[in-house]
Amino acid sequence: MIEINNVSKTFGSLRALDNLSACVGEGEIVGLLGLNGAGKSTLMRMIYGLVEPTAGDIVINGTSVVEHPEKARSLLGVLPDNAGLYKRLSARENIEYFGRLQGLSETELAESCDELIDILGMNSIAGRYADGFSLGERMKTVLARAIVHRPKYILLDEPTNGLDVITTRAVRTLLREQKAAGRSVLFSSHLMYEVENLCDRVLIIAGGKLVAEGRVEQVVQQAQTQSLEEAFVRLSEATHVA
Amino acid sequence: MWRKQFLQVWLKEIKDAVRDKRAMKLAFLPPVYMVAFFALGIGLAIHFQNTEERNIEITAYGNNPALIAWLRENKITVNPVDADPYPKVEKGEVDYALILDSPSKSANPRQPRSATLVYNASNQNVHGPVGQVRQLLYQYNGTQAALNVLARGLSPKLINPLSIREANVATDQQMGGLILSGVPLLLLMCAMMGSMGFAADMTAGERERRSLEALLINPVSAPTLIAGKWAAALLLTLAVVLLCLLLLAVALYFLPFNQIGLRVAVGPGALFGVFMALMPVACIAGSLQLMLGILSRSFKDAQTYMGFLIILPMVPFFIMMTNPGLYQGWHLWVPMLGQQTVLKGLLLGEAPPFWAYLAFWLSAIPVTALALWGAARQMRRAKIIYG
Numbered sequence: 001m002i003e004i005n006n007v008s009k010t011f012g013s014l015r016a017l018d019n020l021s022a023c024v025g026e027g028e029i030v031g032l033l034g035l036n037g038a039g040k041s042t043l044m045r046m047i048y049g050l051v052e053p054t055a056g057d058i059v060i061n062g063t064s065v066v067e068h069p070e071k072a073r074s075l076l077g078v079l080p081d082n083a084g085l086y087k088r089l090s091a092r093e094n095i096e097y098f099g100r101l102q103g104l105s106e107t108e109l110a111e112s113c114d115e116l117i118d119i120l121g122m123n124s125i126a127g128r129y130a131d132g133f134s135l136g137e138r139m140k141t142v143l144a145r146a147i148v149h150r151p152k153y154i155l156l157d158e159p160t161n162g163l164d165v166i167t168t169r170a171v172r173t174l175l176r177e178q179k180a181a182g183r184s185v186l187f188s189s190h191l192m193y194e195v196e197n198l199c200d201r202v203l204i205i206a207g208g209k210l211v212a213e214g215r216v217e218q219v220v221q222q223a224q225t226q227s228l229e230e231a232f233v234r235l236s237e238a239t240h241v242a
Numbered sequence: 243m244w245r246k247q248f249l250q251v252w253l254k255e256i257k258d259a260v261r262d263k264r265a266m267k268l269a270f271l272p273p274v275y276m277v278a279f280f281a282l283g284i285g286l287a288i289h290f291q292n293t294e295e296r297n298i299e300i301t302a303y304g305n306n307p308a309l310i311a312w313l314r315e316n317k318i319t320v321n322p323v324d325a326d327p328y329p330k331v332e333k334g335e336v337d338y339a340l341i342l343d344s345p346s347k348s349a350n351p352r353q354p355r356s357a358t359l360v361y362n363a364s365n366q367n368v369h370g371p372v373g374q375v376r377q378l379l380y381q382y383n384g385t386q387a388a389l390n391v392l393a394r395g396l397s398p399k400l401i402n403p404l405s406i407r408e409a410n411v412a413t414d415q416q417m418g419g420l421i422l423s424g425v426p427l428l429l430l431m432c433a434m435m436g437s438m439g440f441a442a443d444m445t446a447g448e449r450e451r452r453s454l455e456a457l458l459i460n461p462v463s464a465p466t467l468i469a470g471k472w473a474a475a476l477l478l479t480l481a482v483v484l485l486c487l488l489l490l491a492v493a494l495y496f497l498p499f500n501q502i503g504l505r506v507a508v509g510p511g512a513l514f515g516v517f518m519a520l521m522p523v524a525c526i527a528g529s530l531q532l533m534l535g536i537l538s539r540s541f542k543d544a545q546t547y548m549g550f551l552i553i554l555p556m557v558p559f560f561i562m563m564t565n566p567g568l569y570q571g572w573h574l575w576v577p578m579l580g581q582q583t584v585l586k587g588l589l590l591g592e593a594p595p596f597w598a599y600l601a602f603w604l605s606a607i608p609v610t611a612l613a614l615w616g617a618a619r620q621m622r623r624a625k626i627i628y629g
Binding site for chain 1: 251258460
C-alpha cells in the first residue's frame with residue numbers, strides 16, 4: 001500500500017501541496033486528476049523520492065520514502081512526465097539498462113523484455129536506435145522501461161498523452177494486466193473517459209489539496225453532477241475561486 | 243549490488259560513447275592534428291635551421307678587403323653594395339647589413355677601422371646569423387690585434403689577460419629537449435580534454451534529454467551513478483592519451499633531429515612513465531568535467547564551462563617557460579605543475595624521483611574525490627533534475 005500522510009510542500013512562498021493524505025491500495029488502479037499546476041506532478045515526485053516533502057511522510061509497503069528513498073524506489077515503477085530516452089541505444093537496450101540497474105538477472109530480464117515488447121507491440125522497433133522515434137514509440141519504450149522489473153507499485157504521469165488510438169489501447173491493456181497481476185497503479189491524466197474506464201478510484205487535487213476521493217460514482221454524487229468531467233470542473237473551480 | 247550497478251552504468255556509458263560519432267571525433271581528432279602540427283612545425287624548424295646554417299648572406303657596404311676575405315673564408319656570402327644599406331634595414335627590405343669605413347689611401351694602415359653591424363633586434367630571424375657574423379668579427383679583431391702585437395716583438399698573451407672558454411655540459415639529448423618543450427603541454431591538454439564531449443553528454447546531456455529523472459528513479463545511489471560515469475570518462479581519456487603518445491612516438495622517431503645535432507630518444511620506458519604520470523591528470527579531468535557538466539543545463543553550456551579546463555595545463559606551462567630554472571620539490575605535489583616538470587624530464591631521458599608518482603596520486607585523489615562527491619550531491623538536487 002502507498003500511504004500519503006499529511007504531506008505538504010512549499011516552494012518559497014508557494015504552497016504546492018497542503019496537508020494532503022491519501023492511499024493507494026493493493027491491486028487497484030487509482031486515477032489522479034487535477035488542473036495544470038494543481039500539484040499532481042509534485043505529489044508523484046514526492047512518492048518516488050526525488051522531491052522531499054516539507055512536512056509529512058509517504059510510506060510504501062511499510063518503507064518510509066523520506067528515510068529510505070532507495071529501498072522505497074526499488075518497489076516502484078515510474079513513468080515520469082516527458083521522460084527522455086538514450087537515443088544511441090535501441091529500444092530494447094534502453095529497457096534492459098534500467099532492468100539491470102533494478103538488479104534483474106539476465107534470464108528474468110530477457111523474459112520480462114520479451115513479454116513487454118510483445119504486449120506493447122514493439123517488435124518492429126525493439127532493435128532500432130531510439131533516435132528518431134515517434135511520440136508513440138518513445139512512450140511505449142519509456143513505459144516498458146518503467147515496469148521491466150515488475151514493480152509492485154506503478155506510477156504513471158499522463159501515460160497516454162498525445163498517443164494514437166492503437167497505442168492508447170495497448171497502454172490500457174497493459175495497465176489492466178498489471179492490475180490482474182495484483183499490482184497497484186497510480187496514474188495522472190486529463191482524459192476523463194480514460195479515468196472512468198480504467199480506474200477503481202479517483203483522487204482529485206485542486207490548489208494543493210485533496211478535494212475528492214472515492215469511486216467515480218461517489219465523486220460524481222459528492223459534487224452533485226451527472227458526469228466525472230462535470231464533477232472535476234465543479235470541484236476544481238470551487239477551490240480555485242475560494 | 244552497487245558493484246553490479248556501477249558496472250552496468252560504466253558499460254552503458256562506454257557503449258553510448260562509442261556510438262556517439264560527434265563526441266568520438268571531438269575526442270580522438272585533436273591528438274591527431276595536434277601531433278601532426280607539432281611534427282610539421284618541428285620539421286620546418288629543422289629545415290630552416292639547416293638552410294640558414296649553410297647560407298648566411300650579408301650585405302656589405304664600404305671597403306675592407308681583408309675583413310671581407312675573412313668572412314668569405316668562414317662561409318659567409320658577402321654581397322657588396324654601392325649605397326649605404328642603413329635605410330634599407332630600417333625599412334625591413336634587408337634583414338641585416340655590415341657597414342665598413344673606407345679610409346683614404348694615405349691613412350695609416352695600422353689605424354683602427356670601424357665595422358658597424360646593422361640589424362633590427364625585434365626580428366627573431368636575424369639573431370642566429372647576426373650572432374655568427376658578430377662572432378667572426380670578434381675573432382678577426384682578436385687575430386689582427388695579436389698580429390700587431392707580435393709585429394712589435396711582444397707576446398699576444400699580453401692583450402688577452404683573460405682566457406675565456408665555455409663548456410656546455412648538456413648532452414645532445416638534453417639539447418633535444420629544448421625543442422620538445424611544448425610536448426608536455428600537448429599531452430596535458432590531451433588528458434584534460436580527452437573525455438570532455440563524453441562527460442558533457444553523461445551529465446548535461448542527461449538533463450537536456452530529460453533522462454536524468456528516470457535514471458534517478460532507479461534504486462541506485464548518486465555516488466554509484468557518478469562513479470560509473472567517471473570510470474567510463476577515465477577509460478576514454480586514457481584511450482585518447484594513449485593515441486596521442488603513440489602518434490608522438492612515431493613522429494619523434496621519424497623527425498630528423500640528428501640533422502641539427504640533437505638527439506631525441508623517447509623510448510618505451512619514457513613513454514610508459516609519461517602515461518603513468520598522466521593517469522592522475524585523467525582522473526582529475528574526468529571528475530571536474532562531470533562536476534561542471536552536472537551544473538550545466540545543456541550540452542552546449544557544458545562545453546562552455548568545461549572550456550576553462552583547457553587553461554589549467556597552460557598555467558604551469560607558462561610558469562615553467564618564463565622560469566625554466568625554477569624547480570622546487572613541492573612542484574610535484576601540485577597537479578599539472580608536477581606533471582609538467584616530470585614529463586619534461588622524461589623527454590630529456592631523466593628518470594623522475596621515485597616518489598613523484600606517489601605525489602601525483604596523493605594530490606590527485608583528494609581533488610578527484612571532492613569533485614565526484616560534489617557532482618553526486620548536485621545530481622540529486624531537485625533544481626538540477628527539474629531546473
